Amino acid sequence: MPDSRALRRKVAIVGAAETDTVGHLPNHSTLQLHAESAFNALADAGLTLDDVDGIATAGVSPAQLTEYLGIMPRYLDGTSVGGCSFLIHVSHAVAAIAAGYADVVLVTHGESGRSRVGVGGFGGGASTPGGQFEAPFGVFGPPSMFSLPIVHYMQRYGLTEQQLAAVSVSTRQWASMNPRALMRDPITIADVLNSRLIAWPLHLLNCCLVTDGGGALVLVSEERAKDFPKPPVWILGRGESVQHTNISQMWDYSDWTAAAKITGPEAFRMADLDHSAIDHLMLYDAFSHTPIYGLEALGFVGAGEAGPWFEEMRGAPGGALPVNTNGGGLSYTHTGMYGMFAIQEAVRQLRHEAAAQVNDVETSLVHGPGGWFSATSTLILGNQ
Amino acid sequence: MNPQKPLPQATPETQEYWDGLQRGELRIQRCRACNRHYFYPRPFCPHPGCHSRDVEWTTVSGKGKLHSYVIAHRAHPAFAAPYVIAVVALDEGPKMMTNILIDDPRPETLPADAPVEIVYETVNEKVTLPKFRLV
Numbered sequence: 001m002p003d004s005r006a007l008r009r010k011v012a013i014v015g016a017a018e019t020d021t022v023g024h025l026p027n028h029s030t031l032q033l034h035a036e037s038a039f040n041a042l043a044d045a046g047l048t049l050d051d052v053d054g055i056a057t058a059g060v061s062p063a064q065l066t067e068y069l070g071i072m073p074r075y076l077d078g079t080s081v082g083g084c085s086f087l088i089h090v091s092h093a094v095a096a097i098a099a100g101y102a103d104v105v106l107v108t109h110g111e112s113g114r115s116r117v118g119v120g121g122f123g124g125g126a127s128t129p130g131g132q133f134e135a136p137f138g139v140f141g142p143p144s145m146f147s148l149p150i151v152h153y154m155q156r157y158g159l160t161e162q163q164l165a166a167v168s169v170s171t172r173q174w175a176s177m178n179p180r181a182l183m184r185d186p187i188t189i190a191d192v193l194n195s196r197l198i199a200w201p202l203h204l205l206n207c208c209l210v211t212d213g214g215g216a217l218v219l220v221s222e223e224r225a226k227d228f229p230k231p232p233v234w235i236l237g238r239g240e241s242v243q244h245t246n247i248s249q250m251w252d253y254s255d256w257t258a259a260a261k262i263t264g265p266e267a268f269r270m271a272d273l274d275h276s277a278i279d280h281l282m283l284y285d286a287f288s289h290t291p292i293y294g295l296e297a298l299g300f301v302g303a304g305e306a307g308p309w310f311e312e313m314r315g316a317p318g319g320a321l322p323v324n325t326n327g328g329g330l331s332y333t334h335t336g337m338y339g340m341f342a343i344q345e346a347v348r349q350l351r352h353e354a355a356a357q358v359n360d361v362e363t364s365l366v367h368g369p370g371g372w373f374s375a376t377s378t379l380i381l382g383n384q
Numbered sequence: 385m386n387p388q389k390p391l392p393q394a395t396p397e398t399q400e401y402w403d404g405l406q407r408g409e410l411r412i413q414r415c416r417a418c419n420r421h422y423f424y425p426r427p428f429c430p431h432p433g434c435h436s437r438d439v440e441w442t443t444v445s446g447k448g449k450l451h452s453y454v455i456a457h458r459a460h461p462a463f464a465a466p467y468v469i470a471v472v473a474l475d476e477g478p479k480m481m482t483n484i485l486i487d488d489p490r491p492e493t494l495p496a497d498a499p500v501e502i503v504y505e506t507v508n509e510k511v512t513l514p515k516f517r518l519v
Contacts, residue, residue: 125393132392132402133424136513137469137483140460144469148481152452152471155496199454199469200491248471248481249424253452 004238004270009382011094012225012232015045015218016347019110022213022333023182029118031060031068033110033214038069041216046229047104052218054102056093058085059111059337075102081242082370083284083337086217087377090343091238093219103220109340110214130246139247142286143207144199146372149253150289151201156254157304159292161201163311165192167288168205168330170316175327177317177356182209183331192288206288208329208338215340217347233350236363237271237380239263247372256373259297263378267365271380275300278380279361280349281321282342284368285328291315294367295323298378322358325349339368343379350383387461391511398425400441405512408504410446412478413439423478446502448474448516455489472500472516485517494518 017040019025019033028036034057042048054075057065062076075096079088086109093105112118125131139145153159169189175181187205195204225232241258244250251257268274281300283291292306300321301309309315315323324330326345329338346364348354366379394402401424404411414421415429417436421444422429428437451473459465468484484494485503500516507513 126391127393127395129424131390132394132398134481135390136392136511137481138389138456138460138463138467139469139481140456140458140463143458144454144456147454148452148469148471150452151454151496197455197457197466199456199458200466202454246481248479253471 004266005272007094007098008236008270008272009234010222011097011219012222012234013090013217013347013381014220014225014228014230014232015041015047016216016233016344017041017044018215018341018344019213022180023211024114025112025212026115026117028112028212030110030112031064031118033112033212034060034065034108035069035110037110037214037216038106038108041106041218044230045218047218051104052106054093054096054105056089056105056107057109058089059109065108073102075105081375083286083339084368084370084375084377085337086340086343087366087368087379088240088375090217090219090235090379091240091377094235094238097219097221103224105219107217107219108214109216109335109337111335111337112212113210113334113336114212134246134248142372143202145247146287147199147202147289148247149250149373152253153289154201157307159307161193162189163307164201164206164288164292165189166311166313167285167291168192170310170313171285171324171328171330173316174325174356175331178327178332179355181327181332182211183327202287208286208334209331211333211335213333213335213341215344217343230351231383233347234382235379236273236382237267237269237378239266239378240376242370242375245371245374250373255303256293256297256376258376259294259367259378260299263367263376264298267378267380273363273380278321278363278365280325280346280358280364281315281323282346282364282366283323284338284342285324285330286334286338286369288330290369291323293373298365298367317356325354325356325358339377342366342368346381350381389462391507397427401425402511404443405504405514409443410502410514411441412444412476414442415439421474421476421478423474423480444474444476448472448500450484450494450496450498450500451479452496453484453494455491468494470516480514482514482516485515
């Protein structure tokens with residue numbers, strides 16, 4: 001029977017780049033953010049669009065993207081399940097390249113999250129399950145949906161608002177070392193707790209930014225991976241899952257079940273690594289609690305231990321296991337589907353070219369949700 | 385222009401639920417194969433490991449516990465902040481989203497696991513929403 005372990009270190013990221021700038025880009029349409037990212041990532045790899053024979057994207061359809069770029073690939077992936085879609089695109093590209101479906105896969109992201117230029121509609125109609133069983137109660141965007149599990153978790157494990165705030169403080173410390181980060185001024189736990197209430201227990205500084213930007217990746221096979229300007233970043237392990245679309249239907253409000261049972265174990269098994277071998281973590285931080293759920297579900301700490309872990313600043317600069325070293329969605333950038341930026345920072349760390357470079361990084365784990373814990377994906381990347 | 389509150393539109397699979405609310409009854413479904421209630425309505429059991437199509441409508445108590453919630457301050461334009469968006473766990477098992485009807489909502493007055501009961505809030509001749517209050 002086929003086994004994913006056979007695909008460990010068979011495919012590499014050889015090009016990776018973001019848009020020229022990220023933040024406020026009112027002169028870029030959504031599609032142009034994809035295109036600028038694609039050109040930058042291909043230039044990083046010394047390739048052109050004519051070398052690309054596989055395409056993966058979310059937010060816009062592969063059809064929109066290929067038309068805009070003027071390419072006709074022989075492999076496509078339009079998996080669009082929210083912010084972790086790009087992690088899943090990388091995961092699928094490993095199999096596609098190994099199967100010979102494509103030689104050069106381009107994964108793109110672009111989102112005019114702040115300026116809303118060329119953006120389609122959002123949400124479903126009144127007869128969808130969300131329209132019937134959630135919308136009538138006044139849910140209003142991610143802050144009032146992604147946040148709903150937190151109080152149950154607080155009741156079960158004693159998580160405090162101070163510990164939630166500590167995630168934002170730790171992440172801001174990394175952002176202060178990154179000149180591209182939108183929010184760089186140091187903050188304290190009191191600053192977080194005194195910031196405007198959005199949806200208690202979340203204050204403004206517990207919530208990610210809303211920005212414009214993009215990023216892209218170029219993936220090729222092991223055989224080709226050494227022929228590029230930058231050293232290859234290998235995909236060692238991957239996992240993906242999806243469980244719900246409406247937050248009221250999440251199976252367990254105190255446990256990220258899909259990460260604990262499926263994506264984490266599968267990624268570690270394929271990579272043939274244990275937790276002690278992970279040097280660097282990118283835990284998608286849509287809100288302060290998202291990395292708390294992720295750290296526990298992936299097994300880096302036990303249930304209920306992630307709040308104290310962040311409060312002790314173990315993921316901050318100087319801590320034992322650096323987390324979200326670009327400044328995260330909380331302080332660096334968050335276009336709406338941030339997963340691409342989490343991968344980009346892992347690549348920079350593994351190439352030893354990050355703004356806040358961690359010493360001797362050989363492995364990085366990237367993990368994130370799509371929607372509100374709806375989809376889940378985990379990647380383990382390495383440079384050896 | 386006054387912003388409108390989003391209202392549900394029933395489908396054939398959910399019509400009995402919405403009709404029940406109009407009559408002042410909380411109608412949800414139960415799986416006859418695994419004997420568990422579930423929510424939201426659909427003509428099969430969504431529980432992993434079961435997925436039976438042998439299901440029935442039942443009238444349940446409308447009592448439950450406050451499972452989790454947020455106090456929304458950044459409000460939907462048709463809602464007056466602050467308001468409580470909650471998920472309640474019904475005594476029969478399923479969880480559902482609702483609003484907790486309470487003046488001046490604060491974390492201290494909304495302890496997790498507090499007992500709650502349904503309040504039928506009539507919106508118009510077609511829609512009654514299931515809201516809850518602390519018991």
